[in-house]
Amino acid sequence: METIQSDNYPIFFENSIQELLKFVKDGNYSRIFILTDENTAEHCLHLVKPHFEGMDNFDLLEIPAGEENKNIDFCIGVWKLLIDFEADRKSLLINLGGGVITDMGGFAASTYKRGIDFVHVPTTLLSQVDASVGGKTGIDLDSVKNIVGTFTQPKAVFIAVDFLKTLSKREILSGTAEMLKHGLIIDAAYWNALKNSDLSIPDAQLIYRSVEIKNEVVIEDPTEKGVRKSLNFGHTIGHAVETNSLMKDKKPLTHGEAIAIGMICESYLSNKSAGLSNNELDEIVKVFGNLYPKYTLKKEDYPELLAIMLKDKKNINGKINCTLLTSIGQYKLDNFFTNNELCESLDYYASL
Amino acid sequence: METIQSDNYPIFFENSIQELLKFVKDGNYSRIFILTDENTAEHCLHLVKPHFEGMDNFDLLEIPAGEENKNIDFCIGVWKLLIDFEADRKSLLINLGGGVITDMGGFAASTYKRGIDFVHVPTTLLSQVDASVGGKTGIDLDSVKNIVGTFTQPKAVFIAVDFLKTLSKREILSGTAEMLKHGLIIDAAYWNALKNSDLSIPDAQLIYRSVEIKNEVVIEDPTEKGVRKSLNFGHTIGHAVETNSLMKDKKPLTHGEAIAIGMICESYLSNKSAGLSNNELDEIVKVFGNLYPKYTLKKEDYPELLAIMLKDKKNINGKINCTLLTSIGQYKLDNFFTNNELCESLDYYASL
Ligand SMILES: NC(=O)c1ccc[n+]([C@@H]2O[C@H](COP(=O)([O-])OP(=O)(O)OC[C@H]3O[C@@H](n4cnc5c(N)ncnc54)[C@H](O)[C@@H]3O)[C@@H](O)[C@H]2O)c1
Ligand SMILES: NC(=O)c1ccc[n+]([C@@H]2O[C@H](COP(=O)([O-])OP(=O)(O)OC[C@H]3O[C@@H](n4cnc5c(N)ncnc54)[C@H](O)[C@@H]3O)[C@@H](O)[C@H]2O)c1
Ligand SMILES: [Zn+2]
Ligand SMILES: [Zn+2]
Numbered sequence: 001m002e003t004i005q006s007d008n009y010p011i012f013f014e015n016s017i018q019e020l021l022k023f024v025k026d027g028n029y030s031r032i033f034i035l036t037d038e039n040t041a042e043h044c045l046h047l048v049k050p051h052f053e054g055m056d057n058f059d060l061l062e063i064p065a066g067e068e069n070k071n072i073d074f075c076i077g078v079w080k081l082l083i084d085f086e087a088d089r090k091s092l093l094i095n096l097g098g099g100v101i102t103d104m105g106g107f108a109a110s111t112y113k114r115g116i117d118f119v120h121v122p123t124t125l126l127s128q129v130d131a132s133v134g135g136k137t138g139i140d141l142d143s144v145k146n147i148v149g150t151f152t153q154p155k156a157v158f159i160a161v162d163f164l165k166t167l168s169k170r171e172i173l174s175g176t177a178e179m180l181k182h183g184l185i186i187d188a189a190y191w192n193a194l195k196n197s198d199l200s201i202p203d204a205q206l207i208y209r210s211v212e213i214k215n216e217v218v219i220e221d222p223t224e225k226g227v228r229k230s231l232n233f234g235h236t237i238g239h240a241v242e243t244n245s246l247m248k249d250k251k252p253l254t255h256g257e258a259i260a261i262g263m264i265c266e267s268y269l270s271n272k273s274a275g276l277s278n279n280e281l282d283e284i285v286k287v288f289g290n291l292y293p294k295y296t297l298k299k300e301d302y303p304e305l306l307a308i309m310l311k312d313k314k315n316i317n318g319k320i321n322c323t324l325l326t327s328i329g330q331y332k333l334d335n336f337f338t339n340n341e342l343c344e345s346l347d348y349y350a351s352l
Numbered sequence: 353m354e355t356i357q358s359d360n361y362p363i364f365f366e367n368s369i370q371e372l373l374k375f376v377k378d379g380n381y382s383r384i385f386i387l388t389d390e391n392t393a394e395h396c397l398h399l400v401k402p403h404f405e406g407m408d409n410f411d412l413l414e415i416p417a418g419e420e421n422k423n424i425d426f427c428i429g430v431w432k433l434l435i436d437f438e439a440d441r442k443s444l445l446i447n448l449g450g451g452v453i454t455d456m457g458g459f460a461a462s463t464y465k466r467g468i469d470f471v472h473v474p475t476t477l478l479s480q481v482d483a484s485v486g487g488k489t490g491i492d493l494d495s496v497k498n499i500v501g502t503f504t505q506p507k508a509v510f511i512a513v514d515f516l517k518t519l520s521k522r523e524i525l526s527g528t529a530e531m532l533k534h535g536l537i538i539d540a541a542y543w544n545a546l547k548n549s550d551l552s553i554p555d556a557q558l559i560y561r562s563v564e565i566k567n568e569v570v571i572e573d574p575t576e577k578g579v580r581k582s583l584n585f586g587h588t589i590g591h592a593v594e595t596n597s598l599m600k601d602k603k604p605l606t607h608g609e610a611i612a613i614g615m616i617c618e619s620y621l622s623n624k625s626a627g628l629s630n631n632e633l634d635e636i637v638k639v640f641g642n643l644y645p646k647y648t649l650k651k652e653d654y655p656e657l658l659a660i661m662l663k664d665k666k667n668i669n670g671k672i673n674c675t676l677l678t679s680i681g682q683y684k685l686d687n688f689f690t691n692n693e694l695c696e697s698l699d700y701y702a703s704l
Contacts, residue, residue, distance in 0.1 A: 223467075
């Protein structure tokens with residue numbers, strides 16, 4: 001699988017750990033840091049660390065796992081560690097983990113001393129097909145997701161399917177949701193291929209195609225002025241469901257589970273007002289229904305969900321913005337909805 | 353005085369408040385915020401606010417005055433206010449204040465929703481001739497100055513000498529130090545003009561020339577890879593003295609006072625090792641000596657000062673980097689010194 005060229009940085013798929021080592025050596029960095037969470041320290045670090053142990057300018061940074069720690073407090077913790085380790089501007093941060101690590105590590109690096117180099121080694125399916133590509137960094141604040149961040153490209157991304165072996169089925173499926181999204185918005189053939197394969201076992205070729213799609217979109221529109229909003233399909237409602245679940249549920253939804261709900265709701269809206277056919281809506285509902293457990297959306301949470309949607313970054317002038325499908329493989333930007341219509345789509349999901 | 357063109361944004365000198373209003377109207381922003389500190393709310397806001405009061409999409413944000421508040425806590429406060437006011441991506445932040453407001457407001461805006469527009473209305477001499485131009489944003493952390501920040505250009509800068517009327521003499525002189533620095537590193541004629549004028553009354557033409565110099569340097573090197581380091585003259589040692597004073601003194605040094613000490617020390621090093629003549633060293637010492645009160649550098653603080661210098665952003669591989677003068681009006685980048693040499697220069701200042 002050929003290296004994908006993104007916005008001035010390469011995305012490696014073959015011999016990725018070797019490529020990482022080569023990158024580090026060629027980069028002539030003064031200090032090298034690997035950021036992990038507790039899980040990637042346990043399951044992923046051993047594939048990388050032995051190669052670094054000889055170096056005397058190498059240190060480990062670790063944060064606790066989970067979206068609830070993608071916050072400013074742990075970001076301050078990372079900045080302070082970099083200060084304590086006397087990291088200078090020629091330092092490199094290697095983000096080894098899922099989207100929480102790549103988002104927060106990217107943000108910490110892009111702002112430490114006004115920006116040091118960072119690379120991503122994504123270890124979840126979600127971060128491989130989505131979070132590690134496109135230059136969005138960020139943290140949550142006051143449980144508003146990704147409200148603080150930058151657009152900063154990594155210097156390289158190193159994708160190795162090997163990491164996924166220790167990932168739970170639930171986390172695999174979290175990433176699958178984004179792959180399905182890529183098919184739905186841009187590539188009907190890819191959607192069909194995904195639909196007909198065993199999605200509990202990640203397939204390198206399918207991952208590769210997903211990264212290709214994401215990369216094409218973000219290269220065309222790095223700062224989300226236009227086409228990049230296509231990637232937002234399912235996310236207006238999905239993010240709200242996710243945020244609400246994070247605040248209230250003992251065992252919160254994964255990003256993918258939430259987005260899957262969002263895609264069903266927004267497919268409903270697509271069917272109502274953007275031309276998605278009844279058959280296509282049924283097909284989408286069936287595919288997601290087979291993959292993800294049913295979640296109970298409580299009527300009493302609707303006001304909260306709408307309030308969260310109102311805070312979405314893509315809104316303008318207080319109007320709630322959704323990306324919809326005109327058919328499978330074809331998106332339509334900037335559809336605005338009233339609270340009533342949005343609630344109707346939540347009711348639709350609840351009724352399934 | 354003609355508008356200066358910087359890196360894709362204008363710096364206005366004439367009718368600046370009118371220009372600000374025009375900018376805001378043409379910009380078609382969904383929400384407009386003015387960030388002040390308590391002093392600029394009292395002394396500066398009245399020149400601007402009446403023009404905005406008619407608008408229903410306008411709000412005020414205020415933080416306490418002083419460098420000790422240029423920290424992550426108040427930055428979080430600004431982010432949270434923006435969330436509470438439901439600021440979207442088409443919002444504008446107007447930073448009305450000194451360098452603390454322009455640095456922190458710039459950072460908050462450049463990271464809120466991954467970046468909203470901001471403009472500077474600098475109200476101190478220092479922020480007019482220095483902080484508001486060049487795209488550096490930042491906050492302090494763990495009393496390491498500007499350790500977290502971004503390189504993000506404002507959309508425009510509006511300079512009005514009128515604001516300076518309410519500024520104390522001490523704050524005026526804080527800005528004067530940077531103007532003198534601009535002369536010392538690049539323009540001997542400008543240095544002479546400054547030296548021979550009454551520096552307690554800010555002069556619009558002299559301010560203009562200072563902005564021109566700063567602008568030329570930062571345009572050539574926006575992210576401080578080369579020539580921009582010339583602006584660092586006096587700052588390696590000056591920053592350390594300032595940080596130490598902030599931590600320990602009841603009435604800390606201003607930025608300019610600290611930088612003036614740094615420029616004397618680094619002129620001493622320039623004389624020792626970069627070719628600055630004895631006469632020039634004496635002249636520099638005399639000019640600064642006439643303008644700034646003598647400050648007591650304690651021997652027992654030297655280790656702390658060196659430790660702070662070691663954390664400076666411009667260092668590479670643990671070596672302390674100074675910009676020096678080969679003569680008045682001419683700089684030399686990337687001079688590295690041992691702890692002993694740096695202490696010697698502190699001794700020199702103490703001996704004056
Ligand atoms: N920047 C972007 O463009 C972008 C895009 C999509 C999502 N995101 C962000 O990504 C985050 C979600 O990503 P995620 O699902 O990877 O979350 P995550 O980083 O929390 O990873 C999920 C869980 O898997 C664990 N884990 C990671 N790798 C493992 C491995 N190889 N083996 C075993 N366990 C492993 C983690 O410790 C965590 O508990 C969200 O914060 C979301 O906002 C960002
Ligand atoms: N970004 C850059 O390139 C850059 C360059 C130089 C300095 N800086 C930063 O700028 C800061 C120092 O700037 P500063 O000296 O303007 O600090 P400041 O913002 O703290 O202002 C100094 C004092 O003057 C008050 N004040 C401001 N305008 C006034 C007015 N018109 N009338 C009366 N009082 C007024 C303020 O409230 C404050 O008490 C430092 O944090 C420094 O790091 C940044
Ligand atoms: Zn997503
Ligand atoms: Zn300065």
